Amino acid sequence: MIAQKTASLDYGRLVRESRKLRPDGAHQNIRVAILSDAASQQFVPLLKTLFHENCVNAEIYEGAFDAIELEALNPASGLYEFLPGVIVLANCTQALRSRYYEHKGDDFLETASQRVQRIWDALQRHSSARVIQCNYPLPYERQFGNYDLKVPQSLYSVTAELNSRIALYARQRSNALVCDVEAIASYLGRKHWFDERLWAFSKAFCHLDHLPYLAQSLVEMVLSSMGRVVKCVILDLDNTLWGGVVGDDGPLGIAIGPHGDGEAFYHFQQYILSLKKRGILLAVCSKNNRETAIQPFLENPDMVLKYEDITVFVANWENKAGNIRAIRDTLEIGLDSMVFLDDNPFERNLVRELLPGVIVPELPEDPADYVRAICELNLFETSSFSLEDTARSELYRQEAGRRELQTSFTSIDEYLQSLEMKIEVARFDPAAVPRIAQLIQRSNQFNLTTHRYNEAECETMMRDEANYLPLYARLSDRFGDHGLISVVILNVSAAEMEIRDWLMSCRVLARGVEQYLMTRVVAVALEKGVSRISGHYIPTAKNAMVKDFFAQFGFEKVLETDGGSRWHLDPTAYRPPTIYITEKQRTS
Amino acid sequence: MNRDTVIPPLNAIFQDVFDDPSLEVSDDMTAPDVEGWDSLSHVNLIVAVEKEFKIRLTTAEVRGLSNVGDFIALISRKAT
Structure with a gap:
């Protein structure tokens, strides 16, 4: 999320405010390391104030001046000891320019881009921090005038190409983000961004008036990676x-x-x-x-x-x-x-x-x-x-439509009826296995036993018809398709039928899905002529929601220990509840 | 601009940059006299002065300052 624009991005104000800051117990905390080949000291008060204004206490580590590589490559460096959550690599154009002019040979671009990757590799190896790499504002100095663009080794071309490569590398790594300093500098005006006097006096990253915009951008990136995003x-x-x-x-x-x-x-x-x-x-x-x-x-x-x-x-x-x-x-x-x-x-x-x-x-x-x-x-x-992300809007629209409808009904039965729910129940099949395994991994609350089967284990049960009846269910209604939302695995090898696993996505709670499926399970049991259905509830930190699952269907508790409870049902005694879901005929 | 009009706003800038509301500039004041006056706060000082007096100082002018008296003279000369 954007940092709240509570006050102006004035350098003097931010520095003044930073002196008064005290950590706030109600704020979130973040540890940010900043490594730069310019002076990093001027960033610190700005970052502290801007984080504070967004309810974050920031602890900031400053790497030694122009020692990015040293800090990154040495696993015993102060950087790693600090245990940063975010590492900012604040490279600046003036430092790049110095290296460019001192470089012998035509391979400056290669050298510089390999250096970026080497540093990222080292950071990834020694830390789990998110890396924010600053790209380079394009230099104002030109050797060939407009012809600079036609000369790949000109400073201008090299800087532009290096920025492209940084973007490219970042697309290939989930832990690396690029702070588009070039976009900030260009928008504010590169003519005023660069101040060679301040660079000469104290290696200032840019004119101090503009530094708050960069700090703001960094804060926004960190906030978004902490989950503060506009939805x-x-x-x-x-x-x-x-x-x-x-x-x-x-x-x-x-x-x-x-x-x-x-x-x-x-x-x-x-x-x-x-x-x-x-x-x-x-x-x-x-x-x-x-x-x-x-x-x-x-x-x-x-x-x-x-x-x-x-x-x-x-x-x-x-x-x-x-x-x-x-x-x-x-x-x-x-x-x-x-x-x-x-x-x-x-x-x-x-x-x-x-x-x-x-x-x-x-x-x-x-x-x-x-x-x-x-x-x-x-x-x-x-x-x-x-x-x-691109599909989110549609999912939410369906849910919103359901709710809008819900408010216009007085009874829940009327509402459920109006949804025109259709269910499809089938034995595991190869096309469905990836989603089945995913649901098995993710379902925590509506999950009776929380066995985490992987795809291979699901396929084994799928093929073992003598011992298993593994079922999945899909649900749709007049607003859209919920997809595959429930898994029930029955063990059918013995004279009694055992409900080995039962789990469901919480998105479809209170629709009658579990009632529908239990009625199906009982029908299977009657068809097979078994005299007893047994089930097991294994408590976890998250599944208290289903601790009385069996009781609601008339199961009798036969055993209760710390490891869970065991339940029995005589299928002939089952009384099916009212359900507003109809079976969908499979098209394939 | 003359000395007398330069000194009050300059005092305010010094107090702000060095975070010391009791600070009063004097001609013979130099960096070691003021706590926290290093190359970084020096840049903060230059930028604040440029903004306040609407002037731009060259590298040589800044490097040529030997005490606050020089600074006051420089600002008086350049500011209108």
């Missing part, structure tokens, strides 16, 4: 997502589209959509009639955002703080992982006042500057990105 953007509609008021101008009369008045909003929507595609959830919170608010999403062809892109859509005349709380409850995420974007200062202040955790950026008056204002705050810093 949801809540959007106002009129004059935020489009120009004008839909209630007055109509769904086709609002300003939105690739030309003219609507262009700024069009670009803003494109940016917001790109956030959704990378896993940020979108919610709408608007003071409007719901039908009116939805119309543009359905009817205006120039809208970039469609109704399906919005995970939770709230439009009513209630106050926005209450509505944001409802959005939070629907998505089950923290208020501090939500950003609220609204052109109206009254609404912004109301939300700031009533929901202090929510991030509420000032929006500029001119909508053409919306995207820039948001990007300057770097709100969406992250330290990971996977395919799962």
Whole structure:
């Protein structure tokens, strides 16, 4: 998450504040090592203050000046003794430049890029810390003018190429992140970033006015790797997502589209959509009639955002703080992982006042500057990105749809019925085994015995028809597919049938899945003519939820010890409960 | 700018940079007289002075300072 922009990024202020800091017991703690070939001392007060303003006590280790390699390669160095959680490699362009000019031969780029990898390798070998490598602001000095770009060994070309390689290496390593110092320097202006006098006096990394921006960026990276990330953007509609008021101008009369008045909003929507595609959830919170608010999403062809892109859509005349709380409850995420974007200062202040955790950026008056204002705050810093992120929005949308429905029913039975749940139960098959093994590894709460079988063990049971009936279940409903959510493994070798394992994803609790499956299990037992079904509950730190699992189905407890309880059921005595799930016919 | 207009804001800068609200600059003051005056705080001092008086000091000017009196004279000469 973006560090809260509580006050200005003024070097003097941050240094002054740092003198007053005392560790706060309520804060999280982090140990950060900073290794630099510039002076690292000036970073320390900035980092301390900025971390503190984000409720983190930072302990900071400074490596000796220009001793990155020494510290990294020596397993007995002070760096490793410090046990850092994060190691920042603050390389600077001036130091690179000195080495470039002193280098003999044409292989400077190779030498420099191998050095980066050598240092990363050593850090990874001797520490489990996350590594943040600073890349290099491009130098202002040119030997060939514009022709520099055509000469691969020019300082400019070498620096640019080294930055590319650093990015490439970082993509191949999960523990390495790149702090894009070049982006910061270029955006602020490289003309003012470099100060050769301060470099000559004390090896200052850059002009001190700019150092807080770099420190801020580093803090944001560390916070995101501590899990402080934005997960949801809540959007106002009129004059935020489009120009004008839909209630007055109509769904086709609002300003939105690739030309003219609507262009700024069009670009803003494109940016917001790109956030959704990378896993940020979108919610709408608007003071409007719901039908009116939805119309543009359905009817205006120039809208970039469609109704399906919005995970939770709230439009009513209630106050926005209450509505944001409802959005939070629907998505089950923290208020501090939500950003609220609204052109109206009254609404912004109301939300700031009533929901202090929510991030509420000032929006500029001119909508053409919306995207820039948001990007300057770097709100969406992250330290990971996977395919799962891109699908998250859809998963949440289904869940939100279910909840919306739930609130409109008075009885749970009515609700379950309306879900139109379909289940598919089958013996383990090769295509399903990877997911089965994954569920077996991950299920902690709804898991009666917590045996952790791997894929090979699952396949063995799959093939052993004489002894095992290993079942999995998939569930879907009118809002979407839950996938493979439960595993029941029966031992059928003896005259009695034993429930060896029973586990289920907690996402489908209280839907009747376990009742459906138990009815199936009893049916199997009756078909085989066994006189008794036995089951076992083995307690762990996490599975107390299912300690009375067997009791609810009429099983009798026959044994209880510290290692668990043993249960028996006469299958002819079983009374099936009411279930609102129907069997889905297998298509294959 | 003359000495008398330079000294009050310069005092404030010294107090801030060296975190000592009782600090008063004097002509014969040098780095060893002030706790914490090293090459790093020196840079903080230069940058704060440049910002306050809206001037830019060259490397030679900074290197040529032998005491605070020189500094006051330099600022008085360059600041308008």
